[in-house]
Amino acid sequence: MHSNFPVLTGRYALSYHTFYVLFWVIFACSLNATAVQAAESPLTLSDAMSRAMAQNPRLQVFGLRLDGLQGRRITADLNPALEAGAEVENFLGTGDVRGLVGAELTLTLSSTIELGGQRQARVSAIDSRLGLVEAERRAETLDLLGQVTQRFVATLALQEKLQLAADAVSLAQSTLDIVTRRAEQGATPQAEVLRARAALTQSQIEQSRLQSELVSRKMALALLWGDTSVEFTQLQGDLFQFGASDSFESLYQRVSDSPAIQVYASEQRVREAEIQLARSQSESDINWQVGVRRMEEIDDIAFTAGFSVPLFPAQRNRGEVRAALAARDEIRFQREATLLNLHSRLFDAYQQRQQSIAAVEQIRSQMLPNLSEALTQTREAYESGRYSYVEWMAAQRELLAAQRALVDAATTALLNQALIEQLTAQPLAGR
Template identity: 45%
Template sequence: MVTPFFTPTRFVRHTHCGFKKLIFICLFIGWQISFAQAESTNNTLTLNTALKRTIEQNPSLKVFDFRNTALNGQMKIAELKPAYELGFEAENFSGSNEFSGFDGAELTVSLSSVLEMGDKRAARRGIVSSGRSVLDAQRQVESLELLGEVTRRYVDVLAVQEQVSLAKEANELAGETLNIVKKRANAGATPDAEVKRAQAAAAQARLTLLSTQQQLDYLKVSLAALWGDTSPNFARVEGDLYHFGTDVEFNTLFAKMEKNPAIRIFAAEERLRDAEIRVAKTQSKADISWSVGVRRFQANDDSALVAGFSMPLFSSSRNSGAVSTALAQRNEIYVQKEVALLSMHTQLFRAFHNRRQAIIAAKELQSTIIPALSDALKETQTAYQRGRYGYLEYVSARQELLNARRTLIESASSALTYGTEIEQLTAEPLSATQYGDSTKFSGSVR
């Protein structure tokens, strides 16, 4: 098995090393499907290729580049110091008597600004930095969801490929049955009504094959749409539908789930709320407005310096409401985190046990049920040809085998799909051993 080593530079550009590692982990979501090669060859698509194309071309992740640019602009604004203002003031002009005209005017040119108190600029920068952490966590969650969807659609295509193969075998089997019935009818050993029933069964098998092929075409289009292709350029996908790997204990999975980026978003949002609290508290410290300038007295051609300052009173009490609001919003994050953990625990528990049940069903079908039904069909067909069984027993044996094989495909597909859900919740592969080469796996993630 070849493990991928792909770095999606477009999305790592503005993130930390943790996001790079997450992308590597994402590339293994759903890898309970085994692969013989890393790239698609001979018009065959691998999961690795599908994931790479999606990371490179899906537009849903591109919005984070624009959001990051917006944060860069907000940081520039947050780092700005208070602006300087140039002022001009004229007094005692255009009045009456000695104040008529500008002879008695007083002209003042001043420079003014504000002294920010309480380190407000650092608090503003803290909000933007915390907002960037939230953005990075959101990018990771979106990446996990997107790559998980790629894997689910890939599994759907893989399962329907198996169903198409089964439908072809059923069609061939129906044709063989029709030939056997015709031979018996020609020999006078069976009525013509059975020939007509066999003809109808063969026609239904052809319709089932056609319907399954159309479903496969749709699912391939649905998969290709994730990287922006409207028509798939692959004929089939590669993988082993019946390779499930080893189980991992539920408590171990739950411990990993608590490190999911969806949970880390709450930690990032908590830091953002803390930054907002710091900003609210800095507003309780009043800024000092100052000005300095030169005043000219036109009446005697004298000049003098002027200076002044001002500050609002009772800023702390007037800002108490904003601080209380910021504290309440931060405390709300704690509650939302607990709710999310409970919901994800339920999802993980459901996926864990459904996957285990699907694997049990698939293995039982493979090892016991399908071999027994295959032997039964052979014996029934031989007995029917010798006239010991009727047509109904023969068709029933054939249908039981086909139904069991369809159930096997559905069980295997469910096991892989639930495995993908578990990996998305934990942001880690279920087990390195399920990929056949744990050394390659662990080495590529480091």
């Protein structure tokens, strides 16, 4: 019910309705300010990893798989079911067995006695699959974190390149101003002004292209935790922080204990459990039955009992045992093949990381200082009329190319570092 009673007294009294509207306006504005502040806060690698682990659908399915296996374990742990039956003989015939005169009604209760530890073998097989799913979840988590790191590094590198593009635009604008001033003084032809304007336009186009690519990279990163919109404006990280590294032999030793290899160990246990289950099914089960029989003709009741045993079950089950043994042995060779593949990938990543870090140091300590000084001297020489516009532009391009090469080398080092950490399931020293 609408009320017109004021909530404030005096000159600026407000009705309940007006106060209610203002309250929600203020509340919505505060929420919007909080959202803007959250969106403006930079995204760190640890934040991206936390979001991906909490929200990525690829990891959520493992909980459902475990729930399903727990349900199958409950079923596997059950004893054979009891079966009740009824049988009527010698009824609705002719002569002495017409109607129910000679009928015999038998009520039975039957079941199976499992031998060879079949129930325990079934439970063990499910338990081993539970362990396999856990190992697969660890491997999938590691793979996901590797993807997050790689996309984060690639996006961070593009963010750095966008800053270089902004510097290139500023440099092109400064160049245009200098060339225009010299042209007005009659010290350089007007054609150089036109070329400087074209260079500025080209720099702006490249900046726009990088901005568009950065938006796509951010979206690709956000998709790893299930977001279809980007809620962060920039990434926070050091593209040139590499840390120390152990020897290749030490890193490869860790690979044998990584989740990628532990999956094979868990699968090996699954195959062993399947072998045990197949062997347990080679034992003969005893089917038993007891009952009560009612004979209408003589008006008497008698008990019945019986059992049955399958013949030659071991021979009939040899194929299953053989197939289970072959599946187990196959896992060993798959593990060895995977280790060889991981050795190759780790070696390549290790070598590329080492080479890229060395390249970063050389570019930083030698190329950039030399090219920066060369650009300064070339600009001064151009302004004094001793160097041409072409020579000045060549010095600019060389410096910009060296800066981009520095970012590319650092990116390559970090991407290979992320791969090494993914393969070994451990961060490198000093991270």
